[in-house]
Amino acid sequence: MLLSYSMKGFRSIQNECKIELKSTNYKILSKPNVSNTGILKGFLLVGPGGCGKSNIQYGLKLLLDLLFTDTKVDYRNYFCLSDKDKTISLHYHFLVRSCRIHYHIEVEYGKPMHVNERLYINDELWCERTDNTGRYISEVNPVRALHIDENELFVRELYKRNVFIPNKVLSEWMNELSNSMYVNVQEQKIQSYMKDTASLDLEKSVPEINRFFATNNIPYVVSIKNDLGRVSYRLSKNDGLALPLTMESNSIRFLIKVLPVYLHVIEKGGLLILDEFHLFHPLFAKLLISYFESNSKAGQIIISTTSTALLNAGVLRADQLYAVNDLGEGTFVLRFSEKQPRELQNMEKMYYNNIFGGLPQL
Structure with missing residues (x-):
């Protein structure tokens, strides 16, 4: 450290x-x-x-x-x-x-x-x-x-x-x-220093992200939709409606993008x-x-x-x-x-x- x-x-x-x-x-x-x-x-x-x-x-x-x-x-x-x-x-x-x-x-x-x-x-x-x-x-x-x-x-x-x-x-x-990771929140940029960044892939990180939301009583759930090999992500809030992540605000989309990085440093x-x-x-x-x-x-x-x-x-x-x-x-x-x-x-x-x-x- x-x-x-x-x-x-x-x-x-x-x-x-x-x-x-x-x-x-x-x-x-x-x-x-x-x-x-x-x-x-x-x-x-x-x-x-x-x-x-x-x-x-x-x-x-x-x-x-x-x-x-x-x-x-x-x-x-x-x-x-x-x-x-x-x-x-x-x-x-x-x-x-x-x-x-x-x-x-x-x-x-x-x-x-x-x-x-x-x-x-x-x-x-x-x-x-x-x-x-x-x-x-x-x-x-x-x-x-x-x-x-x-x-x-x-x-x-x-x-x-x-x-x-x-x-x-x-x-x-x-x-x-x-x-280690560098994140510029204003510019919404993430710099990873890992040799292999596969573990930061959003698709692999969805279960961890949802556990983080559940642990902290945040009423969000990220889900994956696979349509003929085309992967997309949806976010459900407490109203139960699952909207495509692309329809969410920039801040919500960036938060979902940052969480795999954040959780990785906590673990590793x-x-x-x-x-x-x-x-x-x-x-x-x-x-x-x-x-x-x-x-x-x-x-x-x-x-x-x-x-x-x-x-x-x-x-x-x-x-x-x-x-x-x-x-x-x-x-x-x-x-x-x-x-x-x-x-x-x-x-x-x-x-x-x-x-x-x-x-x-x-």
Whole structure:
């Protein structure tokens, strides 16, 4: 699971910005929201439009894109324009099999780009890369590389060559991350990082979706109609009338499309990144968060929103809430728990009283 990550010189983030998922001493919601290892099962970023909430999520999305997609990433799109050093620094910390993984990526602007990678397990160096040369330090399967593409990570190359298979920690780390999903609710786009996405097929997911509806007393039932080999889907509501899914609103159709992804991360683990989450109704958004945290063992949900409805909804702790600010010196965050609110204190009211920042400048 993700322990923490930090970004510097990345998009709107000029100075170091760190997200911490180690739980604090709060007792509220400790059973559903905190894993057995003391790691939080998610966090929420709140702030006005244009403050950099999505960029904080992109710090994780970029890692997933570089590790699991064949798309060539143009690093020029990720440098902070106000950073004179023109250096991107990304640190990721994970806990896997009781081992601490630290993965550091640094990209210096140039032609070609200067890319450096360092991978540590319990502070011991296992992999390093400087520009186009790299080495994987292992007694079982050591690797040296001399011609690494500037647009490809050395760790990805090792993963594709199955070098990590003998190492249970690194193998489980990559498998867990590959179950991750990115969802942009506003643009209604879903990015999967799995090798095989057959399990996300809507036809195979219908029984799970209907179980989710029934468990949460949602009066919807999805059914499948097969007309001479042409498959279509219908949605029945409490009036009993089954309408073709194509006749439903965009939001309902997208919800049905998102649920297989959502339920997959709950079952398999990984990161579920939900951008522009405020487009879901607050009551349904509350349900999605509480159900995820109550049923997921290794998954983590990462949310950005402009809505304050979830700050005092009883589904997230103060150490899971971050106010995102941009006061002219780049994006920075403040964790609500740093202000030490009481467990039952009204966090939404504190937010509007500007205790945490992250308010639009009107």
